[in-house]
Amino acid sequence: MSKARLLAAHRTRLVSSHLMSTAASEPTVLFESHSNIRKFILNRPRKLNALDEEMLSLLRPKIEEWSTSDLCGAIIGTGVGKAFCSGGDVASVVQNASQSSTAHKAVDYFKREFEMDYILAALPKPYVAVLDGITLGGGVGLAANAPFRIATENTVFGMPETKIGYCPDVGASFFLSRLDGEIGTYLGLTSDTLRGRAVFELGCATHFVPSRRISSLIDQLSAFDTPSLSLIDQAIEELSSERQPEDPPTPLTRSARMALDYAFRHDKVEDIFRDLETMAKHQDAAIQSFAINTLKKLNSRSPTSLKVALKAIRKGRSMSLLQALNMEMKMAAAYCHQASPDFVTGVEAVLINKTHKNEGDRPPWAPATLAEVTEDLVDRFFNPTSPFLASTPELEIPSSLANTLPNPPSKFALPTEQEIGEVVRGSHSSGGNTGIRLNELVARFQSLRPGKMGVKEKVLEVAARRCGVEDNADGNTVWLKWKREPTLP
Numbered sequence: 001m002s003k004a005r006l007l008a009a010h011r012t013r014l015v016s017s018h019l020m021s022t023a024a025s026e027p028t029v030l031f032e033s034h035s036n037i038r039k040f041i042l043n044r045p046r047k048l049n050a051l052d053e054e055m056l057s058l059l060r061p062k063i064e065e066w067s068t069s070d071l072c073g074a075i076i077g078t079g080v081g082k083a084f085c086s087g088g089d090v091a092s093v094v095q096n097a098s099q100s101s102t103a104h105k106a107v108d109y110f111k112r113e114f115e116m117d118y119i120l121a122a123l124p125k126p127y128v129a130v131l132d133g134i135t136l137g138g139g140v141g142l143a144a145n146a147p148f149r150i151a152t153e154n155t156v157f158g159m160p161e162t163k164i165g166y167c168p169d170v171g172a173s174f175f176l177s178r179l180d181g182e183i184g185t186y187l188g189l190t191s192d193t194l195r196g197r198a199v200f201e202l203g204c205a206t207h208f209v210p211s212r213r214i215s216s217l218i219d220q221l222s223a224f225d226t227p228s229l230s231l232i233d234q235a236i237e238e239l240s241s242e243r244q245p246e247d248p249p250t251p252l253t254r255s256a257r258m259a260l261d262y263a264f265r266h267d268k269v270e271d272i273f274r275d276l277e278t279m280a281k282h283q284d285a286a287i288q289s290f291a292i293n294t295l296k297k298l299n300s301r302s303p304t305s306l307k308v309a310l311k312a313i314r315k316g317r318s319m320s321l322l323q324a325l326n327m328e329m330k331m332a333a334a335y336c337h338q339a340s341p342d343f344v345t346g347v348e349a350v351l352i353n354k355t356h357k358n359e360g361d362r363p364p365w366a367p368a369t370l371a372e373v374t375e376d377l378v379d380r381f382f383n384p385t386s387p388f389l390a391s392t393p394e395l396e397i398p399s400s401l402a403n404t405l406p407n408p409p410s411k412f413a414l415p416t417e418q419e420i421g422e423v424v425r426g427s428h429s430s431g432g433n434t435g436i437r438l439n440e441l442v443a444r445f446q447s448l449r450p451g452k453m454g455v456k457e458k459v460l461e462v463a464a465r466r467c468g469v470e471d472n473a474d475g476n477t478v479w480l481k482w483k484r485e486p487t488l489p
Helices: 003-025 053-068 090-097 103-121 138-143 172-178 183-190 197-201 211-222 229-239 254-263 269-279 285-300 303-316 321-336 342-352 375-379 417-425 438-448 455-466
Strands: 029-034 037-042 074-079 083-085 127-131 134-136 148-151 156-158 193-195 467-471 478-482
Touching (some): 074 083, 074 138, 083 138, 090 321, 090 342, 138 172, 172 183, 183 285, 193 197, 211 229, 254 285, 417 438, 417 455, 438 455, 455 467
Parallel strands (some): 037 074, 074 127, 127 148, 134 156
């Protein structure tokens, strides 16, 4: 190698070493002020911003301070690098959970994480979560109940807990149970991920903005004297992007979505498997493919996790967010106190030793089959008299934030399937009757969500699946009729 190349290589090593040492010395959460905008930046890029105890210790006091400050008009959350937040730092949690003498430390981590999730959800100030990258598990908890959740083409969204022998937490029993149809049940049990526009179109984000426009958006929000909810929504919509011809089709729609809602409507995991096994032989290729791929995912997940997750999602339907988080606190404590060995088994296999990182790989779960996961075993995670829940702490929330959520998570999102059904049935709060045509249905929601990207496409997709048509007496007009139960083609 020439002397010039040797010198260049030496300079490169010095620069690289300097950058690494600088990154190591930076705080794991950065805080910025731009006019009356306050911004937190998760800054652990080499770990994909996985949420650890230090990050929680930095976040909470600053968020609580901003929530009461007259100088703070709105809060923005972002992450450095390829992720917003890839989840909780469960590898260190499992190290504590694997020993009875340190299990209390694992429980305390979950307590602090869940409290942070609630505080962000209950902020009296507008909160904008920018999901420009990987957003999994604990990262979803930081964003799922924000009034503004921005997806980009880089977003990867999911709850991967059943892959590691655990169950969806961070409020998942609340927000998954409120997604359209059974999408939340499907995501919670399969650990499947959504990408890009699909995160927005299926209701997990409120907006879709190309990544290159995010910095312009933040600049625009910072220019507002009073960043109200309506102003923020308008600013985000102005930088949103319509679906482009080159965009991949949204998964879990049309006949595959009908199959999803049909199979995952059950309250017993065995019944979900039964329907999927039947649909694996369906004549519709899309239904057959969906069923086969879903069975592959479910068969590699912890049987205990599947049953615990399904019960939690069903219970979460009728709970407030705080009630759901306290229920999940008990579930987390039960795992930390070895109500099931699968959490330790899964984290070691998938995250630490990485011997089971491909789809279809199956760690040595115990019990190994659904039939062996008894009601008594599931009760360990829910029954107040369970010895595994004996010392579970209650979440401690600032009294000023302990009421209902100030903004429903769906307020600025695309219309939900439930809303569309209410308009068709004539029971929507905006008024109307049961006689409505398809063009009128689209026009109604374009009026209810003025300027909202994607409204027409969402209404048409839902109507195609959930509505039949009826002719009037002369046969010249068709009226939509809502199908109350999910059906298969």
